Amino acid sequence: MAGVQVSNVSRSFGAHKALDDVSIDFADGGFYALLGPSGSGKTTLLRQIAGFDFPDSGRIAIGGESVERVPVEKRRIGMVFQNYALFPNMSVADNVAFGLSVRGEAKPVIATEVQRALDLVQLGKLGGRRPHQLSGGQRQRVALARAIVTKPRVLLLDEPLGALDKALRVDMQIELKRIQREIGITTIFVTHDQEEALTMSDRIGILRDGRVVQEGPPEEIYDRPKSEFAATFLGDANIFRGDSTGNGIRLPDGTAIAAGVGATLAAGAKASCAVRPERIRIATDGGASDGNANTLKGQVSKRIFAGNNSTYFVERAGQTLKVIVQNTGADRLAEGQDVVLRWSPESTVLIAAG
Amino acid sequence: MAVEGAVASRSGLRSALPLLAPAYLWLTVAIFLPLSAMVFFSFMTELPLSGKPWAFTLGNYAAFFSQSLYLTLLLASLRLGLEVTLWCVVIGYPAAYVLAKVLKGRSREAIFLLVILPFWSNGLVRIFSWAMVLRQGGILDTALNAVLPFKINIDLMYSYPAVIIGLVHSYVPYMVLTCYLTLQAIDDSLIEAGRSLGASRLQVLKRVIIPLSMPGLVAGAALIFVPVVGSFMEPRILGGRTGTFYGTVIEDQFVAVFNWPLGAALSFILLAVVLVILAVASPVLRRAA
Numbered sequence: 001m002a003g004v005q006v007s008n009v010s011r012s013f014g015a016h017k018a019l020d021d022v023s024i025d026f027a028d029g030g031f032y033a034l035l036g037p038s039g040s041g042k043t044t045l046l047r048q049i050a051g052f053d054f055p056d057s058g059r060i061a062i063g064g065e066s067v068e069r070v071p072v073e074k075r076r077i078g079m080v081f082q083n084y085a086l087f088p089n090m091s092v093a094d095n096v097a098f099g100l101s102v103r104g105e106a107k108p109v110i111a112t113e114v115q116r117a118l119d120l121v122q123l124g125k126l127g128g129r130r131p132h133q134l135s136g137g138q139r140q141r142v143a144l145a146r147a148i149v150t151k152p153r154v155l156l157l158d159e160p161l162g163a164l165d166k167a168l169r170v171d172m173q174i175e176l177k178r179i180q181r182e183i184g185i186t187t188i189f190v191t192h193d194q195e196e197a198l199t200m201s202d203r204i205g206i207l208r209d210g211r212v213v214q215e216g217p218p219e220e221i222y223d224r225p226k227s228e229f230a231a232t233f234l235g236d237a238n239i240f241r242g243d244s245t246g247n248g249i250r251l252p253d254g255t256a257i258a259a260g261v262g263a264t265l266a267a268g269a270k271a272s273c274a275v276r277p278e279r280i281r282i283a284t285d286g287g288a289s290d291g292n293a294n295t296l297k298g299q300v301s302k303r304i305f306a307g308n309n310s311t312y313f314v315e316r317a318g319q320t321l322k323v324i325v326q327n328t329g330a331d332r333l334a335e336g337q338d339v340v341l342r343w344s345p346e347s348t349v350l351i352a353a354g
Numbered sequence: 355m356a357v358e359g360a361v362a363s364r365s366g367l368r369s370a371l372p373l374l375a376p377a378y379l380w381l382t383v384a385i386f387l388p389l390s391a392m393v394f395f396s397f398m399t400e401l402p403l404s405g406k407p408w409a410f411t412l413g414n415y416a417a418f419f420s421q422s423l424y425l426t427l428l429l430a431s432l433r434l435g436l437e438v439t440l441w442c443v444v445i446g447y448p449a450a451y452v453l454a455k456v457l458k459g460r461s462r463e464a465i466f467l468l469v470i471l472p473f474w475s476n477g478l479v480r481i482f483s484w485a486m487v488l489r490q491g492g493i494l495d496t497a498l499n500a501v502l503p504f505k506i507n508i509d510l511m512y513s514y515p516a517v518i519i520g521l522v523h524s525y526v527p528y529m530v531l532t533c534y535l536t537l538q539a540i541d542d543s544l545i546e547a548g549r550s551l552g553a554s555r556l557q558v559l560k561r562v563i564i565p566l567s568m569p570g571l572v573a574g575a576a577l578i579f580v581p582v583v584g585s586f587m588e589p590r591i592l593g594g595r596t597g598t599f600y601g602t603v604i605e606d607q608f609v610a611v612f613n614w615p616l617g618a619a620l621s622f623i624l625l626a627v628v629l630v631i632l633a634v635a636s637p638v639l640r641r642a643a
Binding site: 050052071072073074076077078079081082083085086087088089098099102103146147150156 | 546551552562
């Protein structure tokens with residue numbers, strides 16, 4: 001097992017810069033999600049770490065050893081592919097045995113290791129089946145067993161749950177996390193699903209246009225996004241734009257919004273504030289104001305009921321704000337109703353414009 | 355359920371009949387009837403069209419067994435078929451691999467066209483152009499002597515290698531095409547998965563790519579082996595005196611000696627031998643695939 005250091009890695013395909021000076025430190029034994037929209041470079045980065053493709057410049061180290069020019073078969077990595085990539089001409093057990101067998105391990109050793117890996121993914125009895133006889137979730141588990149049976153230094157997962165339906169995906173998230181903890185392997189996980197990234201990983205790196213936008217633990221990125229992109233890509237956010245007042249912003253219409261967290265900016269600079277929809281309280285009356293809370297008046301334009309919560313769309317000065325309210329059984333607000341929105345400065349993140 | 359299924363499949367067959375009928379009608383008229391006539395001829399002493407009196411006989415088949423020449427020629431033809439098929443694999447498979455897995459877009463189309471081109475040229479033209487290349491003082495001989503500092507004498511014309519060269523040229527596109535189709539169907543991520551598990555490119559080729567493309571290899575081999583065993587044009591033109599094979603002997607019976615019954619009998623013996631070979635080989639090949 002080993003950590004992975006990516007330092008100043010760049011990779012271009014023709015005129016397109018797929019990776020632009022990317023540096024990330026993947027800690028030993030950690031579960032790391034690379035999150036980004038399609039074309040953000042997250043898969044390209046994974047392929048550089050795997051060794052399917054080499055960077056134009058920069059350094060990649062696995063366990064402290066430089067590998068950026070080492071071909072994939074010599075890197076001792078395990079990889080799970082989006083479409084599972086099981087060998088259709090082999091049984092499940094032979095698929096799992098492949099890595100050990102090309103390495104020339106003895107037959108009894110292979111048999112024991114394969115059985116242990118299949119037991120770990122709870123497919124101990126299906127070794128004799130062919131891949132096409134398995135369900136999507138089972139194939140996923142075989143792919144995982146095949147990737148970890150060789151005891152790789154790093155486990156790389158390329159959108160491994162993308163092809164599964166919602167319920168199965170949640171099961172596999174838990175399962176994957178359990179197995180990762182059990183063997184303690186450094187895991188790098190590419191996904192475009194922000195919920196998956198939030199629930200599974202110790203750290204998240206958000207990529208956009210080949211650059212790392214923000215990197216850190218899920219709570220930190222969610223609570224203190226450093227850019228509008230990070231704020232809106234990981235979770236939902238209301239974005240207010242205006243001029244910095246040093247501890248908040250002033251909207252074009254003169255309204256001040258106080259921000260308790262985020263960047264330190266000189267007064268007068270262009271800036272934004274991000275507020276999560278679930279941090280905003282919504283009420284019909286103007287009273288019950290708590291001292292320093294940010295307050296805005298608006299009108300409900302739409303309500304979406306989702307069982308455990310409701311999302312209100314509130315029109316305010318040409319901007320549509322989103323507010324999520326837990327279903328506590330309290331009176332629901334009707335569309336067209338005038339409302340007051342309140343939230344604390346501690347829930348408001350100051351972001352430099354750009 | 356089973357009854358319903360049977361009804362459904364029967365009605366499926368009925369609705370498919372108009373689609374199947376033209377092909378089968380054509381096959382019946384164009385192949386089955388003449389072939390039946392040939393079976394009939396092969397049991398006759400004389401061709402009925404010649405006006406001479408004729409009778410039924412097994413003599414044409416007996417001739418094959420009574421004269422060792424026919425067996426010798428058949429074995430030579432089988433060996434020729436095997437060698438040509440092998441060369442087609444050696445030459446065609448790598449080409450198919452590059453076409454399917456390495457080249458993309460325009461360059462793939464261009465190379466593909468070059469592979470197909472022999473198909474579109476007339477067979478005789480193809481063979482005679484080889485004759486110009488291979489003979490003494492021909493294109494190959496002249497070109498090599500122009501380049502090399504010492505004098506060499508290339509005269510491949512009327513030799514066994516010339517027959518092989520001509521046949522491989524004619525039939526290699528079949529191998530390229532059938533292998534290309536199966537290779538192209540192999541997901542690139544399977545190759546990447548193999549390498550991520552520590553397998554070298556050669557190990558991936560041996561354990562993943564070749565087994566998965568086996569159906570294409572088998573189909574290509576069958577498409578090449580069968581006609582090559584019965585071939586007569588390439589052996590006759592490029593092989594000259596050395597080009598006497600089973601196929602040329604059959605051809606002689608039809609166009610030179612006018613012993614159609616013997617020619618027909620020899621053809622059917624060949625067909626039987628080829629079918630037996632394919633039947634014996636198919637379980638082995640299927641297991642490999």
